[in-house]
Amino acid sequence: MDDTVSKKVKKNLNKNKKHEMLALCHKIAADPRLSLFITHGGMNSILESMFYNKPMIVVPLFGDQQMNSRVVQKRGIGVIIEKNLLNKETLTEAIRKTLQNKEISQESSFIASLLTGRPKKYRQDIARWARVITGKRGKFNHLRLNTATMSLVQYFCLDVIALVVVLSLLMFHAFLWIARSAYSCLTVVKSKCD
Incomplete structure (x- = not known):
């Protein structure tokens, strides 16, 4: 980032915000003050969030991030916000839902x-x-x-095999019918010629 832009950004920051040129995702996810992680859905950020026990809000942008975000939602460790629906209300609702939902936390x-x-x-x-198996959690979906x-x-693909x-x-059968028809036409033509 250009020095003048960097100085302007630093000057306009509140006390609770920090400006760094490069922020390491795993250091952010490991911070004990962090209770929620908002990510674009890249595999590294998702793995780091899972490792450090941080519920997620995923805003997928492109590529594999759509699939990664669906996995987060299916596993029940976060919420998805589509990028075209991202606004103050949807973000506030997603934060509230993620932080208040005990199932996501568990x-x-x-x-983790x-x-x-x-x-x-x-x-x-x-x-x-x-201990994990006999612990408080009985389902292993x-x-x-x-x-x-x-x-x-479905398992043995019998429908595909039958088709x-x-x-x-x-x-x-069609090949045999065509071959018989062609042979009979040729024998009829040959007998007429004789």
Whole structure:
């Protein structure tokens, strides 16, 4: 940033704001005074927020940020605001919802506990996971695969296989019909010529 612009920005800041040329995201997320993290939905900022147990408001801008923000919402650790809907009211409502929702706070704590402080010894690791499993949280939706709710037809792609087999048989039958028709036409023409 240009020096004159930087000086103007610093001059107009309140006491509770800080101007830095480069702010490291992980240092911001690690600050214990921070109770909510507003991000564009990049993978690094989401991982840092999860690691430091910070609920999120995600404003996806482009690329993979749409998908990342959907994961945040699906896991229940934050709220999405679409960039074209971002204004004072929607931001205020999202902040209120994120900070007052106990489920978001609990889910953030749970995911942070999964990401932080892995023990070095196997006994400690087994004991820690046993505490997590038998702890206050009984559901493990993050471990459940989508295939658990699929029917056998969906799981084994039987509908696709049946379609391919039927189309192949129809094409083979059509080829045989065309070949027989062509052969019979040729034999009729040959017999007329003789």
